[in-house]
Amino acid sequence: MDDVTIARALHVLAVVHWIGGVAMVTAVILPALRRRGEAAERLALFEAVEGRFGGQAKVSTLLAGASGFYMTWRMDAWDRFLDPGLWWMHAMVAVWAIFTVVLFAAEPLILHRWFRDRAALDPEGTFALVQRFHWVLLAASLIAVAGAVLGAHGMLY
Secondary structure, three states: OOHHHHHHHHHHHHHHHHHHHHHHHHHHHHHHHHOOOOHHHHHHHHHHHHHHHHHHHHHHHHHHHHHHHHHHHHOOOHHHHHOHHHHHHHHHHHHHHHHHHHHHHHHHHHHHHHHHHHHHHOHHHHHHHHHHHHHHHHHHHHHHHHHHHHHHOOOOO
């Protein structure tokens, strides 16, 4: 087994954990929370779950980014980013970049406070907005994953 194969395995494991967690939050946890009673209880539970997963997602996104960069460097595959037929390469990087900015900058600096303040005024609307945002991110992530798998096996070119 060579180093690129190990990097690819780590990359896939990181993406499965990260995007799988996003799917769980989006399709299971947020809908369940929206059906719970008190807004304060929902907020506390959401922050507990999201906080626990957020730390894990940071590790997964770092591992996905590092392994993806390593594979691109090791295989000298930079020219793939110049080929529009390999759009899925751009999609992977774009999804990774969005999540990295959200997890490491936007959430701790802006979104956490914004969510608490807005949820105090309009808990239903805030949870609905957060859920829609999660669905958009999940859809983009799944398109990137499907494109990467199909593209890596020559199905999109």
